[in-house]
Amino acid sequence: MERRVISGSIDTVFEFDYSVQAEDMRGLYEKAKRDQWNASRDIQWTAPATDDGRVLSDELIDIYGSPIWERLSERERVDLNRRIAAWRLSVLVYGEQGAMLACSQMVDIVTGTDQKFFQATQVADEARHNEVLERYLETRLDGLHYPMPENERVLFDSILTDRRWYVKTIALQLVAETFAVSMFKMMGEAAADPVLKEICRRILQDESRHMGFGMLALPSVVKEASAAERQEMEDYTCMALEKVLTGFFPLEAYQDAGFSKAQIGEVRRHRREVAAHNDYAVYRKYFRRDMHAAMVNNLARIGLLTERVRPRLAALGVELPTAA
Numbered sequence: 001m002e003r004r005v006i007s008g009s010i011d012t013v014f015e016f017d018y019s020v021q022a023e024d025m026r027g028l029y030e031k032a033k034r035d036q037w038n039a040s041r042d043i044q045w046t047a048p049a050t051d052d053g054r055v056l057s058d059e060l061i062d063i064y065g066s067p068i069w070e071r072l073s074e075r076e077r078v079d080l081n082r083r084i085a086a087w088r089l090s091v092l093v094y095g096e097q098g099a100m101l102a103c104s105q106m107v108d109i110v111t112g113t114d115q116k117f118f119q120a121t122q123v124a125d126e127a128r129h130n131e132v133l134e135r136y137l138e139t140r141l142d143g144l145h146y147p148m149p150e151n152e153r154v155l156f157d158s159i160l161t162d163r164r165w166y167v168k169t170i171a172l173q174l175v176a177e178t179f180a181v182s183m184f185k186m187m188g189e190a191a192a193d194p195v196l197k198e199i200c201r202r203i204l205q206d207e208s209r210h211m212g213f214g215m216l217a218l219p220s221v222v223k224e225a226s227a228a229e230r231q232e233m234e235d236y237t238c239m240a241l242e243k244v245l246t247g248f249f250p251l252e253a254y255q256d257a258g259f260s261k262a263q264i265g266e267v268r269r270h271r272r273e274v275a276a277h278n279d280y281a282v283y284r285k286y287f288r289r290d291m292h293a294a295m296v297n298n299l300a301r302i303g304l305l306t307e308r309v310r311p312r313l314a315a316l317g318v319e320l321p322t323a324a
């Protein structure tokens with residue numbers, strides 16, 4: 001089986017004081033213990049599939065409603081629906097594996113017992129997400145898998161090789177997980193298969209806790225940073241955002257569904273046109289609005305929505321409220 005070895009070195013901080021130092025962080029750890037769930041016990045794997053085999057609402061497919069879509073037969077639409085779902089879930093499976101590895105490094109690097117305890121729970125959460133999504137692909141989507149997109153690989157290589165916990169946290173708990181929360185919300189709402197809906201609901205509960213770690217841990221680091229350090233954090237945020245927001249075209253899913261080169265060109269053109277006119281189908285429109293609002297809000301809370309960052313967000317198509 002293919003695997004990837006990423007070389008690096010990190011510092012392990014061994015704590016001796018196990019008393020509560022950061023009450024809100026310890027509270028998040030308590031919630032994590034209370035809300036553990038088990039993919040083997042809590043998901044109804046034997047529930048019947050949908051009558052037509054669809055996994056998601058067709059509205060989540062980029063070409064939904066376009067002339068290309070109109071030309072497809074019902075059988076082709078169902079096939080594309082399943083392949084696009086498998087493509088997106090594959091991206092998420094790799095993301096969960098990367099998150100698990102990054103958090104296991106963070107258990108070592110972060111200082112403070114409360115922070116270490118919380119990160120230990122996130123390692124277990126991400127393992128469960130990796131497990132449950134993989135099981136979904138295996139049991140409900142005929143074991144369909146698609147390769148890890150380049151942008152996702154580059155982002156995780158950078159997260160996993162940087163020695164500093166706050167750099168990992170900016171990319172993972174702030175940028176990637178803010179995105180993931182909106183993504184799982186949308187997929188949960190648009191899921192045709194009730195098993196997928198339930199999985200998204202459960203993952204979502206965990207993800208908002210993970211985002212909470214960033215919200216608690218990052219503001220003081222940003223506040224105490226020197227000008228140069230702050231600039232580096234801003235640049236890293238923008239790099240992570242760019243990787244998360246661009247370069248996710250499910251090419252292999254269209255290829256496997258039998259689309260020719262010319263047809264894939266047509267799909268790409270349609271996607272560009274929709275983006276230019278902000279003309280998304282309902283779920284996607286809601287997702288963008290929700291994700292942009294959450295991202296802007298979280299960056300502002302952490303102190304990273306600066307005048308250097310704003311134009312770069314705008315260039316990525318993120319809608320910004322006018323500066324106060």
Ligand SMILES: [Fe+2]
Binds near residue numbers: 096099125126129207
């Ligand atoms: Fe996760």
Ligand SMILES: [Fe+2]
Binds near residue numbers: 126177206210
């Ligand atoms: Fe997470």
